[in-house]
Amino acid sequence: MAYQGDKLRKGSWLEEEDERLTAFATLLGERKWDSIAILSGLMRSGKSCRMRWLNYLQPNLKRGHISAEEEQIVIQLHGQWGNKWARIARRLPGRTDNEIKNYWRAHLRKKTREEGNSQSKVYSSKPELLYQNGDSTSAWKYSIRDYNSADDHNIGPTDFSLEHYELPSMTYLNSSYETRLYDWIPRLSNDQSQAEIHGEGNGLDWCFCDPAWNSEDCDPGTVDSLGSLWDMN
DNA sequence: AATTACTCCAACCGCTATTAC
DNA sequence: AGTAATAGCGGTTGGAGTAAT
Numbered sequence: 001m002a003y004q005g006d007k008l009r010k011g012s013w014l015e016e017e018d019e020r021l022t023a024f025a026t027l028l029g030e031r032k033w034d035s036i037a038i039l040s041g042l043m044r045s046g047k048s049c050r051m052r053w054l055n056y057l058q059p060n061l062k063r064g065h066i067s068a069e070e071e072q073i074v075i076q077l078h079g080q081w082g083n084k085w086a087r088i089a090r091r092l093p094g095r096t097d098n099e100i101k102n103y104w105r106a107h108l109r110k111k112t113r114e115e116g117n118s119q120s121k122v123y124s125s126k127p128e129l130l131y132q133n134g135d136s137t138s139a140w141k142y143s144i145r146d147y148n149s150a151d152d153h154n155i156g157p158t159d160f161s162l163e164h165y166e167l168p169s170m171t172y173l174n175s176s177y178e179t180r181l182y183d184w185i186p187r188l189s190n191d192q193s194q195a196e197i198h199g200e201g202n203g204l205d206w207c208f209c210d211p212a213w214n215s216e217d218c219d220p221g222t223v224d225s226l227g228s229l230w231d232m233n
Numbered sequence: 234a235a236t237t238a239c240t241c242c243a244a245c246c247g248c249t250a251t252t253a254c
Numbered sequence: 255a256g257t258a259a260t261a262g263c264g265g266t267t268g269g270a271g272t273a274a275t
Contacts, residue, residue: 012243012269034260050261051244086263101264102242 009043013052017042025053055096062094066103074100075108 013021024040030053033046042049066074070092077088085097085104092100 010245032260046260047246048244054262055243083264097263098243106241 007043008045008048010048013056017044018052018057021049021052022057025049025057030058055098060094061096066095066099066107070095071103071108074104078104078108 009017020040020042021036021044024036028036028039033050033053035046037044037046037049040049044052073092074088077084077091081087083101085101089095089097089100
C-alpha cells in the first residue's frame with residue numbers, strides 16, 4: 001500500500017492540503033482515492049481524502065445552518081428510515097450524511113426525546129405530504145393521523161385526510177426548482193429526459209427521480225413542496 | 234479571570250458492499 | 255468463482271469554541 005514506511009497525516013486539514021486535494025480530485029475525478037492520495041503527494045490515506053472531499057470540498061455543498069424545513073424533513077425521514085443518514089442526505093441537496101448525523105445528535109435526538117420519548121411521538125406531529133396532480137396545477141395535501149407505522153403502505157383509508165390545493169408556483173418541472181436540481185445533478189443537465197417521473201395508480205403519486213436512484217430511494221411520499229430546500233444560498 | 238461543563242462538528246474507525254481483475 | 259482493492263456507511267471520538275459557575 002501507499003506510503004510504506006511513511007507516516008500518514010491525521011487530524012485537521014490545512015488550507016494547502018484542501019487546495020491540492022481539490023485540484024487533484026477535479027483533475028482525476030472523484031474515484032480512485034488511493035491514487036489521488038499518492039499522486040497529490042498528500043500524506044493522507046485515500047479514505048481520508050475521500051471523506052474530506054465529500055464532506056467539505058466538493059462543489060454544491062450547502063454551508064450554514066439546517067433550515068426549519070430541512071429539519072422537518074430530517075425528523076420525518078429519520079422516523080421513517082432510522083439512522084440511514086446517507087439515504088436521508090440524498091433527500092437534502094447540498095447536505096452530507098455526516099452533517100445530518102451530527103445535526104441529529106446535537107439537536108433533534110434530544111428534541112424528539114423531550115417531545116415524547118418515542119418515535120411514535122415524532123410521527124404524531126402529523127406530517128403533511130404534498131402530492132402533485134397529473135395536470136401540474138394542483139396537489140393533494142396528505143395529512144397523516146396516528147402515523148405509527150414505519151411503512152407508508154400500512155396507512156389505512158381512515159388514517160389520513162386529503163385536501164385539494166391549487167399550485168400557482170409549484171410546478172416543479174418548470175420552475176427555479178428545476179434549475180437548482182439540474183445544478184445539483186449535473187448529469188440531468190445534459191439530458192433532462194433521463195429524469196424520471198415515477199407515477200402510479202391514479203396519478204396522484206409521483207416522484208422526480210434521478211435514474212441512478214434505486215427503487216427504495218424513490219418514494220413519492222417524501223418529496224414535498226418546500227422549495228426553499230433547493231436554495232443553495 | 235480561571236476553571237469546568239457543555240455543544241458542535243470535523244475527522245477517524247471498523248465494518249460491509251461493490252467493483253475490478 | 256475467488257480475491258484484493260476500493261467505495262460507502264454508520265458509530266464514535268477529539269478538540270475547539272462557548273456558556274456557566
